[in-house]
Amino acid sequence: MQTNKLLFGSTIGIIGGGQLGRMMTTAAKHMGYRVIVLDPTPDCPTAQVADQQIVAAYDDLTAVKELAKQSDVVTYEFENVYLQAAEILEAAGILPQGAQSLRITQDRELEKQAMVESGQPVADFAIVRTKEQLTEAAAEIGYPAVAKTCRGGYDGKGQVKLTSLEDVDEAVSMLNHADRLIVEKWVPFDKEISIVFTRNVAGEITYFPVGENIHRDHILHATIVPARVSKSVQEKAHQAAKAIAETIGVVGTFAIEMFVCGEEILINELAPRPHNSGHYTIEACDVSQFEQHIRAICGLPLIPIHAHPAAVMVNLLGKDIEPFFAQLDDNPSAHIHMYGKEAAKPLRKMGHITFIGDDPVILYNELVEKKIIDN
Numbered sequence: 001m002q003t004n005k006l007l008f009g010s011t012i013g014i015i016g017g018g019q020l021g022r023m024m025t026t027a028a029k030h031m032g033y034r035v036i037v038l039d040p041t042p043d044c045p046t047a048q049v050a051d052q053q054i055v056a057a058y059d060d061l062t063a064v065k066e067l068a069k070q071s072d073v074v075t076y077e078f079e080n081v082y083l084q085a086a087e088i089l090e091a092a093g094i095l096p097q098g099a100q101s102l103r104i105t106q107d108r109e110l111e112k113q114a115m116v117e118s119g120q121p122v123a124d125f126a127i128v129r130t131k132e133q134l135t136e137a138a139a140e141i142g143y144p145a146v147a148k149t150c151r152g153g154y155d156g157k158g159q160v161k162l163t164s165l166e167d168v169d170e171a172v173s174m175l176n177h178a179d180r181l182i183v184e185k186w187v188p189f190d191k192e193i194s195i196v197f198t199r200n201v202a203g204e205i206t207y208f209p210v211g212e213n214i215h216r217d218h219i220l221h222a223t224i225v226p227a228r229v230s231k232s233v234q235e236k237a238h239q240a241a242k243a244i245a246e247t248i249g250v251v252g253t254f255a256i257e258m259f260v261c262g263e264e265i266l267i268n269e270l271a272p273r274p275h276n277s278g279h280y281t282i283e284a285c286d287v288s289q290f291e292q293h294i295r296a297i298c299g300l301p302l303i304p305i306h307a308h309p310a311a312v313m314v315n316l317l318g319k320d321i322e323p324f325f326a327q328l329d330d331n332p333s334a335h336i337h338m339y340g341k342e343a344a345k346p347l348r349k350m351g352h353i354t355f356i357g358d359d360p361v362i363l364y365n366e367l368v369e370k371k372i373i374d375n
């Protein structure tokens, strides 16, 4: 385990070259680090701001070893890192985050176990491998429920909502490509929230304000900060973050998504990396989720977090680009982040915008009125 401080001039290797790697790199560059990214796509979003790119597949272990040779420390921007690569880097003592966070978050069964082991509330669930088990689990948990592949799903992919026995066949078809499914009770939540935090090697944690997330088509549309929930719900989110972080041994920036039902929370998903719902931290906090992550993995002290009273982040998907830039003059306070991606597919995340304000309710209402937020 790396415990020494890595100062400016050191080289950070990043596996994955999307927007999260790009924003990590921007933070690392202003602190004076060199950055090498490993990604199969030449000129990927991260490579455009990094010092160097190794163009290779994520499971190309020769390339991973080359990245290790050239880096003082390695991190990743997504959870589906090839586990063997993470184990090699951990054994070489240059992956302060370790492989365990990845092992757990790559598999919904292990992820749920970690939540339960941490003493945190989750929706009723069962792991199933056959049609019979699926039918039985859905009947026991009760409809509506949702079936998800244990590995490889994201943004609602690999999920089927089960409203009655008739939907079971569609879910069973996922078993053609997956060995296990998780069946969860469908939660009639009031809100979805997330907490992004950073933990260093010594176990100290800093928490960013809790965000309230609005999804459209299973993709994050907007994050409102602070979440419009009670102090007691915010407190529960903090306690859950601490318990889960300590159970898993998190290092770096990490995010937890939760459902809010009245005054109760249920933990939904873990992300062992900076998170889309934490992008607001770039302008709304004195240190961003990316800079704090770089500090954690380089052994620098974490900055105590101070935040503006309110922020709203809105994702710009391919379909949003033209309408937003057409009304740019009406939104002079929008901070613009574009990721340097080429093809503007309608539902692809191309960038985001962040607004700062004094009150989350007023700011949110203004953005709904201006149709920046879909309502």
Ligand code: AMP
Binding pocket: 123, 146, 153, 154, 155, 156, 184, 185, 186, 187, 188, 189, 192, 215, 218, 257, 268, 269
């Ligand atoms: P996930 O990939 O598990 O984060 O799910 C993506 C989205 O699907 C979540 O953000 C929720 O909006 C919805 N969802 C997932 N699981 C459930 C559930 N058990 N009950 C209600 N909604 C869910």
